[in-house]
Amino acid sequence: MLKKLRTSDRALMVLFTVFVLATPLLMAPLGAGYPDLMQRFAIYGIFAIGFNILFGLTGYLSFGHAAFLGVGSYSALWMLKLLSINIVPAILFSVVVSGLFALLIGFISLRRSGIYFSILTLAFAQMSYNLAYSVLTPITNGETGLQLDLEDPRILDNASEGGQLASPSLFGLEMGDTAVVPFLGMDLQFNVGFYVSALVLIGMFYLSLRIFRSPFGMILRAVKSNQTRLNYTGFNSRPYTLTAFVISGMYAGLAGALLVCMDPLAGAERMQWTASGEVVLMTIMGGVGTLIGPVLGAGIIKYFENIFSRINDSVIQDWFSALPDGVADVLVAVVSPFLGSGWHISLGLIFMLVVIFLPGGLVEGAGRIMNLITRLTQARKTASHRSDDRPSDDDVSSEKSSPGSVNTRES
Amino acid sequence: MSNYYLNRRKFLQGSAVLGAGLVAPTIFSRAASAYTNEPGKGSVVLGFNVPQSGPYADEGADELRAYKLAVKHLNGEGDGGMLGTFSSQMLKGTGILGRKVEYVTGDTQTKSDAARASARAMIEKDGAIMITGGSSSGVAVAVQSLCQDAGVIFMAGLTHSNDTTGKDKKANGFRHFFNAYMSAAALAPVLSEHYGNDRKAYHLTADYTWGWTQEQSMIAATEELGWETVNAVRTPLSATDFSSYIAPVTNSGADVLILNHYGSNMVNSLTNAVQFGLREKMVNGKQFEIVVPLYSRLMARGAGENVKGIFGSTNWHWSLQDEGSKAFVASYGKEYGQPPSQAAHTCYVQTLLYADAAERAGSFNPCAIAEALEGFEFDGLGNGKTLYRADDHQCFKDVLVVRGKANPTSEFDLLEVVNVTSADKVTYDPNHPMFAGGSLGKCNPGA
Structure with missing residues (x-):
């Protein structure tokens, strides 16, 4: 299947696969190599990739994507409760349900564009959140959140054995199972749930790559660059934007289902506007319209949320304990507002820096570093072979993009 | 339509990667300890x-x-x-x-x-x-x-x-x-003694499991006294301004407001209620009263002057x-x-x-x-x-009924203990309808 891709895409796909599968090894030194967080990396990566198909390609900024995440979670959990503890029907069902839900919301919201579209989606998401919280309590269990129960009927594989809740599994492979392998003084945790999410992530990344390269993706880009002109040529773009909206809604539903499969609880706060805002942040931070950007952004934000937020004062004091008392106290006082419960502040700062200096997100940053390196090596080459022809000059100039094309260029 | 290209080497490589990914977690299975996170010696x-x-x-x-x-x-x-x-x-x-x-x-x-x-x-x-x-x-x-x-x-x-x-x-x-049942069981006799048995109650309830059971328990206990429940309104846990919920209380004909709120919810709703002049009101020829079933000193401090004379229950003081x-x-x-x-x-x-x-x-x-x-x-x-x-797996012990102190001597001395309700008065059958429906299951050592 890689044969159909361009060479650069094939390399990207292979690299991506290797990095994702090696996450337990890569993340362990960063203190993030435990199943819960790695699962979140993969799942929110899927969520952000899906969001990017809508926002990155068509430029429609949805502020209500968390609603699909929530709908996916609830429908997956109900499948786990009613049908089977196997995650396959749960995932399929939630993708279908969130797709239908996206069709409904997209059909209405896509009648408007720009800020009006954003507000409409935001309104729908807040409505879903409030419904889940109040009127739909019998389905969602409100604030407490929906959970598995010993009395669940589970038609296909009923009877919880020995008064113990069954945990979600893929044909017998339990999501919670972890192999702990000591490696260079670290404990690498290879978790079934993570690898299931990771394989889904890789599949979804491939799908998004194909969408980006397809004629369909081209039309979506045309919508982004000038929808009015597209309409004037007699081309009806709405079916295409609606399709993109539904696809990205299904991605979100899939992410929601995976969240529930890893940890069988669905809470209403998953649909709150802050959750919708989070995926926007992820995408922008990583790079809107780039393939790999959203995954990077999701990883960074989840890392901050789970690791930085757990650094409390006593940990910070440990860092500076070698320094003289006065200096250490000052450093602790300076650093501590940005860590622990203040992790939002440092995330906000980084986000501002990214938006101001790297409007194309981290991917643009990486691109600039790559360019710099190429230029430096180039300079050295030209210095040593002054009279030689410069074979790679063409490549460099083709790498340089015209201003403002950041959003349409893929990494 | 696609020129699906697959030779033997690629197939083998692909399935090796896939297989390794799937099998790696299972061959080791979980660590060989007897239960989850068995601690070391130190x-x-x-x-x-x-x-x-x-x-x-x-x-x-x-x-x-x-x-x-x-x-x-x-x-x-x-x-x-x-x-x-x-x-x-x-x-x-x-x-x-x-x-x-x-x-x-x-x-x-x-x-x-x-x-x-x-x-x-x-x-x-x-x-x-x-x-x-x-x-x-x-x-x-x-x-x-x-x-x-x-x-x-x-x-x-x-x-x-x-x-x-x-x-x-x-x-x-x-x-x-x-728990909520114990609070209600301990409060009811005290409420009956101070406010009589002919009251109309209006509930404001935090909209989640605690609020629901607190409301249910209070309604059951007060209706047994002969009180009437006028209305029970659910409020979101994240709410910070309760004026829109308090306003309808004044016209409802109720003469007792029961705030099934805790933490800053309670501080805000009580403050709003006092701002609306509820505590000075006379309804049905009786002084309007406010009850906070679950009380804590931190909340009392947050609400300041407003808690004086208000009844509630607490686990310990x-x-x-x-x-x-x-x-x-x-x-x-x-x-x-x-x-x-x-x-x-x-x-x-x-x-x-x-x-x-x-x-x-x-x-x-x-x-x-x-x-x-x-x-x-x-x-x-x-x-x-x-x-x-x-x-x-519930503890059974005495429950304290407390009241906001009229003349606090310090910023911590805000509640006075009115009554210590003995454990046997708040003990219930494990199969009581308010607690029925679940089962403990079996203990799980993990691993």
């Missing part, structure tokens, strides 16, 4: 999962202080607090089973999702053997079921919903705090004069310069109870600890004689 890690943001942040901060104090005492630092007054004299200040007690903290944000993520990080990353805390029943129920699945003990902190040890009870979960309470208040006061709240008390006691159960069981195995706690009777921890009932 130390044992406890996970303190409390709200550091959201409507219950004040309570969370106080809980964390209490946990840190408990760890100090268990490790033999400080003055030992209630270790000396605890009827079971197993704890000597040498850690738990000879291991030094260490802890990790996390922020529940008063959200089930965030609380579970935090608890999972503690179990998977930090190797916590026991999780405790929570200042919301929604969170407590969510984390309790997580602990059940993961195979660690959950010692509930401040959670007052009937469901925690009712329909959502779990074999690995234990609650020392009292620092002014109690038994040996355990005095020792705890002295020790906590010396450490932090203020008396502990009921949240701090229950969290401190839960930590001690866990440590003691581990000592008595001689093991950290969750099943052994559960067995040691079930049916355990103890004294000297501030509540008098207390029983950890085996049927639902």
